[in-house]
Amino acid sequence: MLKVYVCLLLLVATRIAGAFEVFACEPEWGALLKELGGDNLQVAVGTSALQDVHVIEAKPSLIAKVRRADLIVCSGADLEIGWLPQLIRQAGNPKVASGPGYFLASDQITTLEKPTSLDRSEGDIHPQGNPHFQLDPYRVLAVAKALAARLAELDTAHAADYQKRLADFSTRWQAAIKAWEAKAAPLKGRKVVVHHLSWIYLEQWLGMEQIGALEPKPGVPPTSGHLASLVDLTKNSHAFAILRAAYQDPKPGDWLAEQTGVPAVTLPFTVGGDDKAKDLFGLFDSTIDKLLAVAK
Amino acid sequence: MNWQGLELSILGPACLAGLLVLSTHVPLGQQVLARGIIFIDLAIAQVAALGVILAQYFGMDEQGIGVEIAAAAAALAGGALLTWTDRKWPDYQEPLIGTLFVLAATGGLLLLANNPHGSEHLKDLLVGQILWVSLHHLIGTALLSAVLLAVMWWQRAHLAGPLFYALFALAITASVQLVGVYLVFASLIVPALATAGLSGVRRLVVAYAIGVAGYVAGLVLSAVLDLPSGAMIVWTLAGCGIVGRALLALRGHKNDVAAAARMI
16 A cells, blocks of 8 residues: 555656646636647646636645746736635745746736726726736737747746747747637627626727626626616617627626527636637637627 | 545634534524524624625725724614513514514615625625634634623523523624634534423533534545535535434433343
8 A cells, every 4th residue: 555655656746847837717728828838848737717716715736736837827917816816825836936937928918997096986897907808819919929938938948949939839829819809790890788897808809899898897797777778779779799608697698688689698708618618719709700600 | 435624623623613613502402492592693794794795885094993892883783682672572582583584684785785894794794704704803803702701600590581682692692703603503503402302401511513514524525526615614514403403312221221131
């Protein structure tokens, strides 16, 4: 029995020593790390597309993964403020608590909707801007460049490989952006209603106009007055879709769809959000296909 | 199977938090069960949460000791209210507790219509995540638990009326923030329920044993099966309660047989 344990321990120890370990807070960064790192990295993803990343349940394995990580990659802009600080504190791993081992995607880009004043009455706002920027392919590319540089800096043995993979990813990604933009041209100027305010980057990229939200103040349930005006607005301004993420409760969107006849669309929102969104390319393919399907 | 979460430094603080909660809740749970007011912990926790929301509504800083004091003050006020209703309408104490629970919960929602940041506190206060427990939380709770236990022991003959409700309010306010309302409920009720029929020190010892076994098994299982710890512990506590009850019944049966044999 003891022998078995020793063997297991050795096995685990060699596995740990072999690969550069990364903890990704969200699936989109896990997918990006796979593009940039391939077999050089051992990637653990903390959340799934079917979870609300603002809040997660504490599991012992999460702490263990952060404890072993050489690098953590998260969206930042306070998206994970409810759990990441505790997770890092509890893991007690100085490598990822700050400095180069602590990579926030939001530090690599400019965020939208950065409030000019911090007014509590506006809801659960993020003072550092809207953190749901994974649906803007240009921002994803900017994050990819910074992340590849960070990987090369920390895992010097594979530095050349990270740069090579970044060049390859960036060529494929830019070609894909062109294809997506051509395909999504009919969406330009169309109006949408959203559930949570998490689609601004996608809307801005594709030229869609957001006319209202079911949850106008993030984290606060809507009032009946707001819903009544939203029904009128949705009908009168010819919105073509009500957008929601795979993890969100379908009831509010279905209710509005029933009241207005405008279809509610469940978009994957991140990698793993539906069958097609297996990687970053699939995520954008699926998102645009689903939007086009109701835009006709 | 997942062995990487099985580390003392990860599970240790959570286990300590569980033991601290059990220390006060096992004896209090027996009182709660005897009085048939099992939903009082939910009501007091909600009233404490309402206190936090109110404090923020009036502009109190969301971090720091002020919020703790607001929660404790609200819980004590809730306890005082329940003491009064217990005297005035003893037959309706349970439905009154239920009503207080929904009023406090929905009162929070009404106040939060304009203060969304309170919702995070409300959630923390109710769901509380046992794995995020930190040492400075534990020190405060350990001191409070020691004081509460000392008062309970000292006043063990008079643990009724206002004193019970005050002790209960303080214990619940601290423990709910530490481990969440589901675990608080389970820690109160399951050991007391499993040992119903026993009495005195024997009951306390068996109840503590069931509680400790439940917490340890739950934490280990949550690590191995990679499941949320709080919810897992609730189930292992219930499992240990059932096993404990079955063992007690078995012993009782043996004693009956022995007594019957002596009779013949």
